Amino acid sequence: MTSYKAVKTLLSGAALTGAMSIFSCVAIAADYDGPHITFEQVYASPDDQQLNLNYARQQSAAGDYISAAAALERMLFAQPDWDSARLFYALVLYKLDDKQAAFAELDILEKRPLSADQMAQVQAYRNEFAEPVSGENPSNFTGRIAIGVRTDDNAGNALIEDFLLSFASVSDSSAFVQGNLLFSAPITQNGKVKFRAGLNGQARRHETFSRNDYDTFSGSAGFTGDIGGGMSWALDGQAMQTNISGRKYLTQLGGQARFTKSLSSKTTGWVSGAWYDQDYQNLPFTFNEPARSGDKILLLIGTSHKISENANFTVSAGYEDKNASNQLFAYNGLRASGNFFNGFNNGLYMRGNATYRKLDYKGPTPNRKDDHIYGRFGFGASLNTIGSWVGMQPNTGFDKMYLEIAGNYTNRDSNLATLKYENKGAELKFLWDF
DSSP: OOOHHHHHHHHHSGGGHHHHHHHGGGOOSSOOOSOOOOHHHHHHOTTOHHHHHHHHHHHHHTTOHHHHHHHHHHHHHHOTTOHHHHHHHHHHHHHTTOHHHHHHHHHHHHTSOOOHHHHHHHHHHHHHHHSOOTTOOOOEEEEEEEEEEEEETTGGGOOOTTOOOOOOOOOEEEEEEEEEEEEEEEOSTTSOEEEEEEEEEEEEEESSOGGGOEEEEEEEEEEEEEEETTEEEEEEEEEEEEEETTEEEEEEEEEEEEEEEEOSSSEEEEEEEEEEEEEEOOOTTOSOGGGGOEEEEEEEEEEEEEEETTEEEEEEEEEEEEOOSSGGGOEEEEEEEEEEEEEOTTSEEEEEEEEEEEEEEOSSSSOOEEEEEEEEEEEEEEHHHHHHHTTOOOOGGGTTEEEEEEEEEEEEEESSGGGOEEEEEEEEEEEEEO
């Protein structure tokens, strides 16, 4: 994502000097020195355009471009002919790395009766948005850390998706930590091809049932490319290691290819294919886990839609096929999944995701058939929002820190009665995005 320093350089360039005089009314530069405005004030006075404008300036100066974009979106809904505000909105969308939406706003402006200076501003943005900002390093790191506690009524069967171990039903509580880090950097002069690499990890420790303690570490590296016309591609190599109770259980190597097409300014469609080689090892309390070893393919098609700046959802469907050295553990089948996020005007948000898998095993009669259902639904709020409820002074440093409470549900229904299980759980976690 383009840094704020890069945007400031863009605005201070000689090509935009004339346009700054018209655009000064929205003060895109970082020197917002007005009084601090809380979201609650904006929520209480949604028709106060000046208040919304100052809030957008304040949030943009603080680097919170999502809130700035939401404020500008409300302003333009009420006053769609406010051309200088739309110019500001186009720039904020660019800061959010949503170039397609930024160009869509410029398209609207070009159909308006703009002054010569305003039209020059639009053209300058077109030129600047199309190329990386000169003199800046567009490489970036993003990440998330989560720490929390969880309780399950059937913790013995609460392992992650592909672990098919079955233990006696036992309730338990656990503590966990999760983290991910993503690096991205252009490798071509026009910025259309980028290198990206990521690291992910999670660890869970139960209070009493140590057989369900696990650590999972994974990494990926690959390339993304912008084809033009709203189309892009991605190729990644991936590796994962999972340990259970401190012992190696699954080593997985493979890769993924993905093709994405923008269907509109708010909707994208995509297809992906992945192949993995999976190597299972026995644990002290198992005897035939290596028989699960083999390759797996996963083919998916899906779509993502941005309902608003604070709401979006994704749905996908696909096919998976798992080979194993023992056919008892080989399967194929269909899967469907979806997730959504919605941010409310009072500072709360909710998110959810669900997956359904219908698997037919390839082993001898009686042929095993499973239906897997997993779902999670959570509510959360930033620490800044929570602080405002108890009268604390706002601190922009808390805008990317959250508390979230969620419920989890897992169900495996099988025609083999001994393999059925169900688990219901709840968790509380702290998240920090950076």
